[in-house]
Amino acid sequence: MGAPLTLSRLPSGAAALLLLLHLPAITLSQVGNATTNSxxxxxxxxxxxxxxxxxxxxxxxxxxxxxxxxxxxxxxxxxxxxxxxxxxxxxxxxxxxxxxxxxxxxxxxxxxxxxxxxxxxxxxxxxxxxxxxxxxxxxxxxxxxxxxxxxxxxxxxxxxxxxxxxxxxxxxxxxxxxxxxxxxxxxxxxxxxxxxxxxxxxxxxxxxxxxxxxxxxxxxxxxxxxxxxxxxxxxxxxxxxxxxxxxxxxxxxxxxxxxxxxxxxxxxxxxxxxxxxxxxxxxxxxxxxxxxxxxxxxxxxxxxxxxxxxxxxVAIGVPVAAVVVVAGLLVFFYVRRRPVRDDPSLLMDKLKSLPGQPKEFMFDELKKATNNFDEKLKLGQGGFGMVYKAVLPGDNPGEKIEVAVKKFSRDNSKGGQDDFIHELSIINRLRHKHLVRLVGWCHKNGVLLLVYDYMPNGSLDHHLFRDADTPLLSWERRYNIIAGVASALHYLHNEYDQKVVHRDLKASNVMLDASFHARLGDFGLARAIDVDKTSYTERELAGVPGTMGYIAPECFHTGRATRESDVFAFGAVVLETVCGRRPRCDIAGFQFLADWVWKLYRERRLLDAVDPRLAYAGDYVAEDVERLLLLGLACSLPTPSERPTTAEIVQIISRSAEPPEVPPFKPSFVWPAAVPMGEVVEEDGDSSRLTSTVVTSSYYASSSGWTPRYIGTEGHVEAGDAPSSMV
Structure with a gap:
């Protein structure tokens, strides 16, 4: 079985106890949809x-x-x-x-x-x-x-x-x-x-x-x-x-x-x-x-x-009594620790003890700057809150600065404080030219606010799927935007003093400054992982957070966010930016953009994937198009270990390394990846029996089966030649 126990909004003590039990379970997840916000x-x-x-x-x-x-x-x-x-x-x-x-x-x-x-x-x-x-x-x-x-x-x-x-x-x-x-x-x-x-x-x-x-x-x-x-x-x-x-x-x-x-x-x-x-x-x-x-x-x-x-x-293969015990323990930890969450003084202590000491704004100041959070000033809305444009006085007399104010929509009883602390604690010390800069914070009477630099050109998503009066995003700008996002991701994964997984990398979270330089934003789902670990196991949100089309297939089985799953999302953004199409779209009989691009690659027609508006204007560099599309496919490989690292990605985009080699057929998603049948895998000190199965999900269906595997009549994984219909 091997499916992870998935928890939502559980206190850390209860989560730790359940992880010790390591109950195999079904996975119940809630994830956002890129187009409907469902x-x-x-x-x-x-x-x-x-x-x-x-x-x-x-x-x-x-x-x-x-x-x-x-x-x-x-x-x-x-x-x-x-x-x-x-x-x-x-x-x-x-x-x-x-x-x-x-x-x-x-x-x-x-x-x-x-x-x-x-x-x-x-x-x-x-x-x-x-x-x-x-x-x-x-x-x-x-x-x-x-x-x-x-x-x-x-x-x-x-x-x-x-x-x-x-x-x-x-x-x-x-x-x-x-x-x-x-x-x-x-x-x-x-x-x-x-x-x-x-x-x-x-x-x-x-x-x-x-x-x-x-x-x-x-x-x-x-x-x-x-x-x-x-x-x-x-x-x-x-x-x-x-x-x-x-x-x-x-x-x-x-x-x-x-x-x-x-x-x-x-x-x-x-x-x-x-x-x-x-x-x-x-x-x-x-x-x-x-x-x-x-x-x-x-x-x-x-x-x-x-x-x-x-x-x-709920646990699979666990006696009913064990489930009852677990439920009782959850209630115990929740009741015992609930006053901590709701105590405003403790929240203030946490905020003021954050390293870097981000600026504290007065609520009345931000309320006035946003015209009492006027709908006309709303820049966008996500799973954790709404973002408004605001104008604040600068440090010099008569100076005005534009900022973006994020107002958390979840109240204290639903974990809004936790979301607020998570985002603030991660981003307040991050320093990189391709990350949206945190300006400060505010908390009053349960209202939680974060203040960021204002990005006058909005999001990459807005420009790719623009309305009629938005200028077409040129090829040069697209290439530089991808390079900026890659640089920011490499910083999060390898250069910051903690390893950070973003977990919600998508075009709508890539912001563009006045010069159309990329600024990766929205760290509401980001988490730091221990230096000696490779993944972050979600213990506070139901299932696998993120947006369909950008979530790596293994996340639905592991419940873990990793640097490799961030790379998968980056690959979706690359393909989206080059092709001008959303990662999840119906095109030529395919439900996912990557599958269609893989078909074009196999047919030696990669340039046909270029955004038709760029192709019509002749505004692209063929060699760089192929470089980025191959990179996007490599990042989309179903096996996490086969995806390039951010260091390799940066080298490829900077043209100091050759484009990656990509198989002509998209490999099937096999889970657990590269684990021989019956082998026991040690993870976090616990032993779990894992059986290999080929999974061709409705979300991550392969366009073809390169070096395919299939389930034999006895249920074991067998290797086989590609069926004649696939050659």
């Missing part, structure tokens, strides 16, 4: 343990957990009577909010909305599955990924009803059920006995497609593991389904896609999971792993209870 909940099950039934999953009917997998129907070879006419479901215990009625949004708004004012959550999921024919008999009946109103499964839902409904309820709109079925028996309403379908309150699918033309057989004679990806866009009200042999990359084509307005069919709070059934024919329906990421529409983005309310990855 947050997302991520659930990751690399495998399944029987204790899940008492913690994270609800097991219904004939389903169960054995051999590290969800058995949606009985897993036995003892007697046919235990296999025929069975049905089962497995659902997350926690319901998730899938739509909200909100005021209709204008076309210029950045908040997702529609004319009806209903915001529907987007989600991505991927899971590995094995459907096994017993004695090579004809399989039956099928399985489905489901979104259901509750855990109750109607009686008589075996055979062709796939554990979804029954003869009485089939087609009833009160089912509030949506499913993607994978059916191995042909009914009168089915295209064949090997198809995928979209079911809405009914096993008569609204849309179907045969899998045979894709050379995919759900239950082949030779047992095969498959990976299935399902992506849903709540804004476009559309669903896409992909399927491939496990270990192969996510295909560029879908096996099914259809319009789907979830908000019209499912309950506002619904459950995700799986169902399956057998009839007179039978098969084993095994879900081997599962990852789910859902846009968080819960009130305050804090969840409505269960796992999201706790923001705690």
């Amino acid at each position: 947050t997302y909940l991520t659930f990751s099950f690399p495998s399944f343990d029987t204790s899940e039934e008492f913690t994270n999953l609800t097991i219904v009917g004939d389903a169960g957990i054995s051999q590290g997998a969800l058995q949606l129907t009985p897993d036995t070879l003892n007697s046919v009577k235990y296999l025929v006419n069975k049905s089962g479901r497995v659902l997350l215990r926690q319901p998730l909010t899938l739509w909200q009625d909100r005021p209709a949004q204008s076309t210029n708004s950045t908040t997702t909305g529609d004319a009806a004012g209903r915001h529907v959550a987007s989600f991505n999921t991927n899971f590995s599955v094995n459907v096994y024919r017993i004695d090579n008999a004809h399989p039956g009946e099928g399985f489905a990924f489901i979104i259901a109103s509750g855990s109750d499964m109607p009686a008589g839902s075996d055979a062709g009803f796939l554990g979804l409904t029954n003869a009485t309820l089939n087609g009833n709109p009160n089912n509030h059920l949506v499913a993607v079925e994978f059916d191995t028996v042909k009914q009168s309403y089915d295209p064949d006995d090997n198809h995928v379908g979209l079911d809405i309150n009914n096993v008569v699918s609204n849309a179907t497609a045969s899998l045979t033309p894709f050379d995919i057989e759900i239950a082949p004679l030779k047992a095969t593991n498959y990976t299935i990806w399902i992506d849903y866009d709540g804004s476009d009200r559309h669903i896409w389904v992909y399927m491939a042999v496990q270990g192969q990359p996510k295909p560029s084509f879908t096996v099914l896609n259809s319009s789907l307005d979830l908000g019209s069919y499912v309950l506002q709070n619904s459950y995700f999971g799986f169902s399956a059934s057998t009839g007179s024919d039978y098969q084993l329906n095994c879900i081997l792993s599962w990852s789910l990421t859902v846009e968080d529409l819960s009130e305050g983005n804090s969840g409505g209870g269960g796992m999201a309310g706790w923001k705690l990855g």
